[in-house]
Amino acid sequence: MNQTLVLVDDHPIVREGLATLLHSVPGYQVVAQAGNERDGLDAVRTHRPDIAVIDLMLGDTLALRLIETIAHTYPDTAVVCISMHSDAAYAEPAALAGALGYVNKANVSRTILDAIDSVLRGVPYFPPEVQQNLLRRARGQAAKPTTPLAALSPREIEILRMIGEGLTKQQIAERIGRSANTVEAHRTNIKRKLGLDNNAELIRFSALNLSLAPTR
Structure with missing residues (x-):
């Protein structure tokens, strides 16, 4: 077969x-x-x-x-x-x-x-x-971070990438089908996990680390 x-x-x-x-x-x-x-x-x-x-x-x-x-x-x-x-x-x-x-x-x-x-x-x-x-x-052990991004969930990486693209909170919410409050909660968690203090640092980090879009 x-x-x-x-x-x-x-x-x-x-x-x-x-x-x-x-x-x-x-x-x-x-x-x-x-x-x-x-x-x-x-x-x-x-x-x-x-x-x-x-x-x-x-x-x-x-x-x-x-x-x-x-x-x-x-x-x-x-x-x-x-x-x-x-x-x-x-x-x-x-x-x-x-x-x-x-x-x-x-x-x-x-x-x-x-x-x-x-x-x-x-x-x-x-x-x-x-x-x-x-x-x-x-085995229930902590995963060894391979990069700072390894600490993020798949959804958080997706949102981080959109932040780097310059999308607003509302635009991200519409794209992923969630509320703006949910997006804000994700942003807060991402900053905490990456040790970033503000949204400017978040945008800079995304631009430097998540250039995912393929060249066409």
């Missing part, structure tokens, strides 16, 4: 390249492709694939909410995340959101098959430092 896959990436050339690669492997079948979060979730809901390969950045939005939704609502579909970022500051939030694998786009043609095969065997596929932190969490 073929292992089925859904590909979610906002760059058609990336999706087609991955589809061509995966179709060349006996036993793998790409059943759907999507270019945004909504269509990606619809594809998973319709096809219930074994694997969903999801780009961490879909347009200007982190795909953490999509990863979380799939992990909780469709637990038989394993998520492998692909990203232009290789460091643990981005891989770890993806893991905490529910992804079981993480591959750098720079090496995707060489590593995506290993990642998918590993995840299908029930073995997570992450950078070593992320694996170590996840193991510490499973």
Whole structure:
């Protein structure tokens, strides 16, 4: 029986390249492709694939909410995340959101098959430092911070990125579907975790540390 896959990436050339690669492997079948979060979730809901390969950045939005939704609502579909970022500051939030694998786009043609095969065997596929932190969490130990961002939750990283883009509290609230008060609470928690004293320092930190938007 073929292992089925859904590909979610906002760059058609990336999706087609991955589809061509995966179709060349006996036993793998790409059943759907999507270019945004909504269509990606619809594809998973319709096809219930074994694997969903999801780009961490879909347009200007982190795909953490999509990863979380799939992990909780469709637990038989394993998520492998692909990203232009290789460091643990981005891989770890993806893991905490529910992804079981993480591959750098720079090496995707060489590593995506290993990642998918590993995840299908029930073995997570992450950078070593992320694996170590996840193991510490499973043992009830404090995770070793790999960067200051490692202390933040996936939602906090998403909000921090939008702060760096210059979005107002109300604009962030509208984008994530929460109240302005909730956004303010997140901002307060982010400042506390990062040791920042005011919003100016928060904006500066985001600009220096969270330049996530891919070059198009």
